[in-house]
Amino acid sequence: METFVQLVINGLMLGGLFAIISVGLTLIFGIIRLVNFAHGELLMVGMYLTWLGTVKLGLHPYVLAPPLVLVLFVIGVLIQRFILQPLLDARDAHVQIFATVGLSTALINLALLVFGADLYATPASGVRESITLGPFRILIGQLVMFVCGIVVVAALHLFMERTYLGRAIRATAQHRAAAQLMGVDVKRIYIVTFGIGAACVGLAAALVAPIYPASPTVGTYFVLTAFVVVVLGGMGSLHGAFIGALLIGLVDSLSAFYIAPDLKEVVIFALFILILLFRPTGLFGLGRGSE
């Protein structure tokens, strides 16, 4: 029983990590209707930057979070403005996917060129210590991620509901043309949305880096799980992504222990395929997966 509870705790904490990565993905997915295959590579870039900041400048990774959020926001804005926006009215929706796939490949291999295939571990800076609650243990870094996950989702939710810009973003997501007719600058909305989605990744990178080492393909590893989370939660749904992340965290933790460590991803991807086939709208989504 104790083992099970510890596994559940581990799963929820892992879910916090998935949540913070998935929030930006679901935002871009739901509002721009774009499957950003380069999302994981943004995380990868952020993790290398965190490593540079801690090792070269001697800063605590968490201190790097605000500048990283800013840097990733700018990167996101540039990607949307100069790569994706020209493709908005492309005859075939596939071309946007091609662009993000190309970007993803270019970034992975750029990292390989610059840093090589080695792992770059950001100094733990105290966040890999664990606190104990009776017989149970939680990593400080994971707890921070979990709390930050909740805060980010709540903050984005408030932003969407309460601010003018948030309402404009939601209107654009529901009906691009109608929003445009109401005077919403759709292109600007998309740029801001992609920026916010990328900024979330900036925060995630600062939190993840002290726990997982950076490598060129680290983004691929995380983003595939993030796709599962986003589709499970329902594309575009912020709280869906959070709950989906916790569920996938639990599945990950429990199947690694009760089935086999190297088969946990098989369970997750099999689950993903089943969701895609039988409930493509996910748990909380309104979109239609088959279209």
Place this chain on the structure above:
Amino acid sequence: MSDRALPTRRAQHRPSPGMLASLALLPLLFVVPLLIGDDFVFHVFITICLYGALATAWNIVGGFAGQLSLGHAIFYGIGAYTAGLLVPLGISPWLGMLGGAALSAMVGVAIGLPCFRLRGPFFALATIAFLQVIRLLALHFTGLTGGAVGLMVPLQTGWEWMIFFERWPSLLIAFGLLALTLGVTAWLRHARFGYYLVATCEREPAAAAAGVDTLRVRLQAVALSAALTSMVGTFHGMYLTFIEPEAMFSLAFSVQIAMFALIGGIGTVMGPLIGTLLVVPLTELARGWLGASALGLHGFVYGTVLVLIVLFVPDGLVGLFRRAPAAGGAEERGETAGSAAPASVPAAPREAGRRRIGEPILVAEHLHKHFGGLAVTQDVSLTLRQGEVLGIIGPNGAGKTTLFNQLSGFLAPASGTVRVRVEGEGFIRPATPHAFARAGVGRTFQIVQPFAAMTVLENIMIGAFHNHPGRAAAREKALETAHAMGLWAQQDMEARSLTIGGLKRLEIARVMAMEPRILLLDEVMAGLNQTDVQRAIRLVEAIRDSGVSVIAIEHVMQAIMALSDRVVVLNSGRVIAEGRPQEVVRDPVVIEAYLGEDFVHAHSA
């Protein structure tokens, strides 16, 4: 992506200059390394042939069928493993190649069957998920695959074992595989299968209405593509003499294959090879010069080139060479053939005197259909007789199009039956759109559904293929239909550039080329001007006189009155009146349905 367009009329009898040039240059891939004789050159050319073949095979699914697969390494890996596991048992990799191809085709169908209803990014994500599952399973079952350690292929040399001391036999095999995939693609593009694939990709409902079994066509495409990919995988496994799950079932590799095709131009025969030719030598040479310090360079170049191509040459490199619009030729022909071609159906053995209305040919009984709580079809029964024109009218939202969808297999009724009489078989109950098409039921769509990137003639050929599997015969039939429908002058135009009247005629032309016995027309007159309405009425009359039985949904009362032998009136999903047109329009129930209760009272008062 407009490059999915099939060849225009002029390009048909003789291959295009680009194609001829490519064919002439193709053997160079084999000859050049032989002349130079350098090991590195051999390696580069073998790599080009390999990737070219893989990208060309991928293109069948990714380009022609329009399904973005990022999991093609599954088939590549299956090919390598099947042969690699059979060699230690003393079985030649040539047999392994065939076995792997068969296995891959089956796996492709098994994955495609549930996944083909997913669109765009969702299909891509599903293929990635399948690839990951297979890769992880391959890593897990070490007994079979060697796990992460990998599998050495026993070094037996000679043709029987596909492993050689010299380089040239490997090059010959790689070149042969490339030629095979190119040959298959070239065949496909000019065969009915290829037309059907492109049509399915562009507008699935319209393809289904033209008698295409869309799921089957897609599955055939994936089986073909998987088998070819697997064959290349077998050879590559033998060439590397080492097989491991991480390399064989790699996502990065799958993406790379797709990239070569995208860079060159998808949905074209030579595009994938051209893309490969551009980027592989570039990166292989750079790797040769820079050595290990160039780790990642090739991927960086591929990714960057892809982004640039997408931004600046969205149709791929091949798109650079085909900017010439087809309109010029069409106009010329218009002058000589006369744009006012007669709108008549020639093969009309018109009976003298009155038409005879015969036995029932399509019978719908007690159809019910509801969407959620909304009952859109309630106990609708109707009978169409041989040689008859049955008009269906009713206010907006009455359920006319929903009824049509049930009469043509696009929607299954919740209860009730639709039966069609087929000569020699009696009444049958088709269930799918293509089964209805096979039973001789053709339909048009209220919102026109042209295959926009195809020419007008190719659009009509999609219908003509239904009874004429050969391309030449289908073309003949399509030309004849184009003439009859007044589309002769526009035959080489892209369908998207037609006027609305032209699109409506094209909609009818495509279905008439199927030579249906029963024609369902969904508001073909809506939005037409007076001249075009007159023209359309004459057209439907001519179709009727040629022996086709017609059900027409129409709001243009002038047409309904002129054409219909009988009229069925629908309101709120029910049949509220039925009879001769003149009687029906005077029926108070009908007037009330159209104009409201107040109107009826006002007139009776």
